Amino acid sequence: MKITKVEVTAASEAKGHAVRDAIQLLDRNGHTTVTIETDDGVTGRSRIYFGREASSPDVLAMIIERQLAPEIIGEDPAFIRGIRSRLRSLTDYQGTQGLSTFGMAAIDQALWDLQGKALGVPVWRLLGAQRSAIPTYAMVGWLELDIAGLERVSAKAMEQGFRGVKVKVGGGPLSEDLERVGAVRKIIGDDAALMVDANQAFDYTEALRRGRVYEDLGCRWFEEPLPAADTASHIKLAEKLDIPIATGENRYGQASFRELIEGGGVGIVQPDLRRAGGITDCYEIGLMAAGFNIPYASHGGGAHIHVLAALPNTIYVESGLLPDNSPISLIDGCYPLPDQPGLASWND
Template identity: 45%
Template sequence: MNIVGLESIVLQSEVKRPVSDALHTFDAGTTVVTKVHTDEGIVGCATTHFGRAKAGAAILKTILDKEIAPLLIGEDPHFSRKVREKLWFATEYYGVTGITQFAVAAVDICLWDIVGKASGKPVCHLLGGARDRIPAYAMVGWYYERERDYLEHCVAAVEEGFKAIKLKVGKHSLEDDIRRIESVRNEVGPDVTLMVDANQIFDETEALRRGRAYQELGIYWYEEPLAPYRTEGYVRLSQKLDIPIALGENYYTRHQFYDAIRMNAGAIYQPDNRRTGGVTEWMEIGALAEAAGRKIASHGGGAGNVNILCALPNAVFLESGSLKHQEQGMFATELQLIDGSILLPSVPGMGTEVREAYIQKHRVS
């Protein structure tokens, strides 16, 4: 089997009520769908979403079409590490982090999707499955334009079946953080796991002060209190706090994860498919974390991440939004939530196929 072409498609959906964290407002609503075609008619699919950076999708499409696509012709999709090395050296002049890695990641996910479809199995089975489901938390505790939406979304997630919720903190005072945490706790009860995410907003002193408050409130993990390059700061926080530190969504490739893991910067590492580099890098990062006795959780959800996490014995959580109304959504593969965990999809490949009707409705280029 050989690759005969790459197709990239930009989708735009309206963001009627943007949500925010301590640092960002997510109002872009653009997605790049990458399709890698083979001579056997099997097509691999990946999606790259941009919550911010409205020009990002067009830039990524240019890299995929002009730089990446010609390099893939004639390659065997089974040789993902060979392709990864080829693309790495072809794009490193632009920088070894950043949007070029988004492109490499999209291709890698497509290759694994092709291999899974060709074998008739979910990619997790090819990676060596560790489980058939993964605990999931609902990322619903955003800063909303309407304050009442905050509690309504958190309560609705528990009613839907999630047993864990992540809350955004740090946009305002510590007192406001405590109010947000306690208000959700009062609504959902003592048995729902709560995590908090500060999205890089603090300096080290403030991160320590707030971390002490969060751990007194019984928070499960304290995510990204510092900018990702403050590795030594993360090390010091991890030494001074009892609450587990989670980090990694802004790390690129196994090399940045290796440095953080080696220095004991945190307890839970959170690869993001776009920045990490795809399935191939994910599995290597998971092995590095396992060897160091550290846990893995995803930044982002979807069937692709379920396939990866179910192949990692040290994975603890999948990030997810609500699974309601999936039949109207982007993806052809619908996920199932049972007893707080999302089941591994049975469809061959990554489960990343985009509905054709959705593409036709939202396509802009």
């Protein structure tokens, strides 16, 4: 089988309900969609999401169309890692991070989807599954919500069968975090997991001060306490706190995880499919973390569920609330695995 064509489309529209974290307003629904065609008639697809900047899907589409796609025409789509190496060499001069990585992730995911469809199986079957369902929690505590809004979404998450929720922090003073976390805890009860996410908002001193408080509140983890690239401060912070530090969604490529993991600066790794480089890199980062007995919780859901099915160290898939017309229900706080061929998922 040979790759004959790569088709790319881009679109962006304003979000109906813009959401806010400690550092940004996410007000767009943008997508770049890649379809890889073959001489056998089998196709693979991927979709890369953008929450900000209306022009980003178009810029990524141009990188894929003009740079990456010509390099893979005529290749055997089963050589997913071989293609990855070629695309890394190709983008090395301009920088393999940033949108280059988003583009390589788009190709990687479309190739896995194609491989699953060619063989008629979901991708988790190709990776070798560890489990048949993935524990999940609901990321519902956005900062634009007032206390009543937070209580409403937390209650809805519990009604839908989630056994944990995540709340954004760091949008204001610590007293505000306390009020918000306290309100959510009252709704979800003592047994549900409650995570806090600062989206890189703090410096080391503030992260340590607030981390001690989140620890006392019994939070499950402290997510992105510090700017993602500041490995040294993560290592220092992890030495001082007992609460696990969760991070990784803003790290590019698997090499960026190595120092952090080796140094002990992360308690839970959270790669993002787009920034880590796709299914292949997330899977390999997960195995690297497993070698250090570090748990893995995905940033976002969607196609990530196939990686989470396979990794030995999976603890959670991230999710929003289920849509009102959701085709599935959670079972014992878990997403079941999809059974359609390729990279099909429940919560894209």
